[in-house]
Amino acid sequence: MNLDATFAALADPTRRAILARLALGETSVTDLAKPFAMTMPAVSRHLKVLERAGLIARSxxxxxxxxxxxxRALKAVDEWLNDYRRFYDESFDRLDVYLKKLQAGKSDTKAPHAKDKRHGGKK
Amino acid sequence: MNLDATFAALADPTRRAILARLALGETSVTDLAKPFAMTMPAVSRHLKVLERAGLIARSxxxxxxxxxxxxRALKAVDEWLNDYRRFYDESFDRLDVYLKKLQAGKSDTKAPHAKDKRHGGKK
DNA sequence: CGGTTAAATAACGAGATGGTTAAATACCAG
DNA sequence: CTGGTATTTAACCATCTCGTTATTTAACCG
Structure with missing residues (x-):
């Protein structure tokens, strides 16, 4: 929704680490604070920043x-990237075309030109 | 490369607008500055921020x-998102599996379960 | 009630950020 | 060398950010 707030929130390594932890599952503030060499109020405010950015929710x-x-906010970032994928993702155009063809119900017997790194990039 | 700097750079609307302009093609500083109600030095520093973030290059x-x-930096953001796509992109898992199969050299005669919004997401 | 635990808020300070104006640098053209 | 154009750097200022400590709110438990 608000890309300013979202990108600003993501610019802090502590907050990205918090997100990485939350990717493993819902948890409490104290638990989130444990890995960090900082006080609870600091973590509490990081969470507020993430919340206002639409990156987390609290119950x-x-x-x-x-x-x-x-x-929401993660999706917004991904959508913002759409206008720029062509600059870094060489398989973007080709894959896009290929998928459209598939959706049109036309089954192609030939695989796309091999190395489509997208999504497979476990690296 | 440095996600801190990259996300911080993207948090400013002026800088995102500059990127949007550059997506249309290479151009000069004065030209980039035109749409903005700010002085040249301000724009010049925005460009420096974008450059140090790996988002633009200058010749x-x-x-x-x-x-x-x-x-580079745009790709880094996209790759950072990889760990979170499953939270917002319902077609992610299915498509990922499908692409892996293709890369394994196995040509599937059946199309994937239809509606794969990814990449085609023209809204 | 009183005590404990979880989390948020208040008040503060060092350092970053984003703008300004004024001056400096880099290059081209006479 | 002189002048003009494009861009950067310097110095400055207001505001935001991220941490701190101290205090407060909220909910449970005996």
Whole structure:
């Protein structure tokens, strides 16, 4: 939604680490704070930044406030990238065309020119 | 390469607008500055931020310093997103599996389960 | 109630950011 | 060398950011 806030939130390594942790599953603030050499208030504010950026959401469970990943902002970043993929993803055009053909119901017996790194990039 | 710098650079709307302009083609600093209600030094520094973030590159042509998009950092952002696509892109897993099969040299005569929005996402 | 735990808020300071104006640099053309 | 154009650098200022410590809110438990 608000790319300014989203990119700004993602610019901090602590916040990206928090997201990486949340990718493993919902958890509490204290638990999120453990790996970091900083006080709880600092983590608490990082979470607020992530929340206002649309990157996480928080619920309430007794005195805990479990956090989870919120897809909206991530999707917005991905969509913003759409206008630029052609600059770095050589397989973009070819693959796009190929998928469109498949969707049109036309089954192609020939595989696309081999190395389509996209999505497969485990590296 | 350095996601901190890259995301920070992308957090500014002026800088994203500059990138959008550069997506149309290489151009000069003065030309890039025209749409903005700010002085040249300000634009010049935005360009420096983009350059240090690996988002643009600059060459020299007489007294002009044409800028162009540099794919590295954009690709890094896209790759960072890989760990999170499953949260917002429902077709991710299915398509990934399908591409792996193709890369394995196995030509599938059956199209994947129809609606793969990815890449075709023209809205 | 009083005590404990989880988390947020307040107030503060060092350093980064984003703009300004004024001056410097780099190149081309007489 | 002189002048003109394109761009960067320097110095400065207001505001934001990220950390701190101290305090406060909220919910549970005996």
């Amino acid at each position: 309430r469970e007794a005195q805990w406030r479990p956090c989870r990943i919120e897809p | 020299r042509e007489a007294q002009w310093r044409p800028c162009r998009i540099e794919p």
